[in-house]
Amino acid sequence: MNKIVANVEEACEGIQDGMTLMIGGFGLCGIPENSISELVKLNVTGLTCISNNAGVDDFGLGLLLQKKQIKKMISSYVGENDEFERQMLSGELEVDLIPQGSLAERCRAGGAGIPAFFTPAGYGTEVAEGKEVREFDGKPHILESALTADFAIVKAWKGDTAGNLVFKGTARNFNPMMAMAGKITIAEVEELLEPGELNPNEIHTPGIFVQRIFQGKGYEKRIEQRTVRQK
Amino acid sequence: MNKIVANVEEACEGIQDGMTLMIGGFGLCGIPENSISELVKLNVTGLTCISNNAGVDDFGLGLLLQKKQIKKMISSYVGENDEFERQMLSGELEVDLIPQGSLAERCRAGGAGIPAFFTPAGYGTEVAEGKEVREFDGKPHILESALTADFAIVKAWKGDTAGNLVFKGTARNFNPMMAMAGKITIAEVEELLEPGELNPNEIHTPGIFVQRIFQGKGYEKRIEQRTVRQK
Amino acid sequence: MALNKNEIAQRIAQELQSGWYVNLGIGIPTLVANYISKGIEVEFQSENGILGMGPFPFEGEEDADLINAGKQTITALPGAVYFDSATSFAMIRGQHVQLTVLGAMEVSETGDIANWKIPGKMVKGMGGAMDLVASADNIIVAMMHTNRAGESKLLKSCSLPLTGVGCVKKIVTNLAVLEVVKGGFKLLERAPGVSVEEIKAATEGTLIIEGDIPEMKL
């Protein structure tokens, strides 16, 4: 099963104004840099972006914010971004804030055909407003629904032409669940391999969840908070 | 964090009559052979066993059935076992049959703090009796609840003293979800390693889900349906 | 002449499209893998935890840790991947598997299927069948048109406990290819040499016959 596309242009074909996109990554870690650049180039607008964070002013999803391509962000935490703040406070940008665990589980649910599930997270807070509350074992929970996207765009360390993906370190984060939840899932990888080169025991995302895969290039992998100690 | 116990006797300490146990495996593939033998030796009775299958007459959970240690089986498929059939038809054994995907997801939910979720599986069948039905996107779903166990007993290929587990091939099956859902989770492994010997990118079950781990021995790994072709 | 089991599998194999992930049930469905046309690239999922399932191993190369959902020893093709049961049914329930082929004891004209339980007989369980039929967008039933007593298995409504409701799309039997549409079973193709009258006689449910019904090509 060959999922390979020639380049980022081909990978992003069909992404249109007004679509809902899932974008993998946590902060600037594990984000699909090539595809984000291509979205800027395509200048698609009115996007709803589901991503744990919104990048920084000049990197990650911040690049799309600069060009006002995003209509709505669905995230758990959106600090570190002045342009984001300006657009949000001025009402140009809609923001839906979701507890991080609920965001991850809602993406997984979307990919796994689970339309809704109960979680204790957010009970008694404004997150619970309008949501069904039910007690289990004496503890109140709220009903959360699945999330899906027209396109999910993820970044992996290694991948093969069958779409199987392996992530590195904490760059895994939201990428595997989002890969499951995209109607079309695009994977960009640092290293693209032939079938059989990945050990089938060590694959994080089975290729069935991926529709298009390509060899990324020029990864900057910017570090948001460089913290070190002295030898 | 050291989860190591000396042997199967120590691993199974505290397992008592009337408890609910989850037992990993699919058919005879990936079952915790050492622990099952120990359960026979301990002669604990009145057990509720959550396991996808019930073994064969003289292997796997069939060994516990022979000694009438099991009061109730929660499984998706229980063929291949005459003693099972006899006990079930005579009413000695309670059997709760659950769609395989719902069984897997209910174990995961139990481990993940999700008390209930909606699934389309079983709608309109006797599995749905007494369960809430709700439509999502015009399609009816039923509400299924989480499963947990006093002890979950799983079998892995490799493990380290921190309880991290790696499975091999299709012997993975239900083991990872059950490991999540046990109040106490026992892991028996073919190869027990020191911390750092497993690549942290390649671990299937993080050690946090495992309370006791030991080096298993004498694995028979019986094959249920030996199918081959000629060279 | 009515088809044999291998010919039913052969006809179903014609339905497969390149790029599809396919789950094959036990029995006739398993045989479908033997008849994939050259140039059609599909990948087989087995719900116990493998994508990219290959043929049976050569004698002496069996691996107890590598089986299919029928508990048979198998092999893995290059590009295969193993996963746990929750992920496996995430693929199925999330409709990432494009085709499910499975056997049935009864199918109703509204697409209900019964294939797991006969009251009064030993019940072995539904395994993954309920998840598969409730989830798949595209389900083909492979079965004999009538049971051993000669009674139709294509019914107005199922008499046996159901596995799923309104989910069957297509049925390939030893006599015919049929589609479940509003109003009943629409006859699409006849087995070579089998007449429409024979199919009518073997079908208890409403049979919809429009125009000339072509013979299957095998």
Next chain:
Amino acid sequence: MALNKNEIAQRIAQELQSGWYVNLGIGIPTLVANYISKGIEVEFQSENGILGMGPFPFEGEEDADLINAGKQTITALPGAVYFDSATSFAMIRGQHVQLTVLGAMEVSETGDIANWKIPGKMVKGMGGAMDLVASADNIIVAMMHTNRAGESKLLKSCSLPLTGVGCVKKIVTNLAVLEVVKGGFKLLERAPGVSVEEIKAATEGTLIIEGDIPEMKL
């Protein structure tokens, strides 16, 4: 004298027990890792996907693919494991993490906590805090007893939008260690040299004082 941030962290570190998995929030909680007693073996979980988090890397050894939930570069200890965000919150929601330490803007005497939103100010989001407080069996809040305006942060009821309801068990501030019990904040320990009267004055919520209140030992 009131404790500084490091001393608050130091006091909280005394609560840790061997075998615990611990999630430390941003700010004072992060500092707790610096004060673990010898012989106490705990493992740190960061909700972005690592168990067995180690100290910051040496200069030049930073890995952009290895960060904590505060987006800081970190290292992994032997026995560490990486996982995805759904699995991470399965650990948290499923109560496999024995202790969560996090900061707060307000805590109520019934254990409510507010730490994510100030109306009229830029809202950055709750991140993982709502999952953490709703799930953890054991939550310690690390904070100053009063805000910059000198107002108590231990209240009858929170004025800010809540992060979680009835979940805080213990609070360690610059002035005191308190437990949330039926009826209010039970004073357990005073900071060295801080009087019960000073703590009373700085606490708006009901303060329960039973017998002599010992000084913390650091």
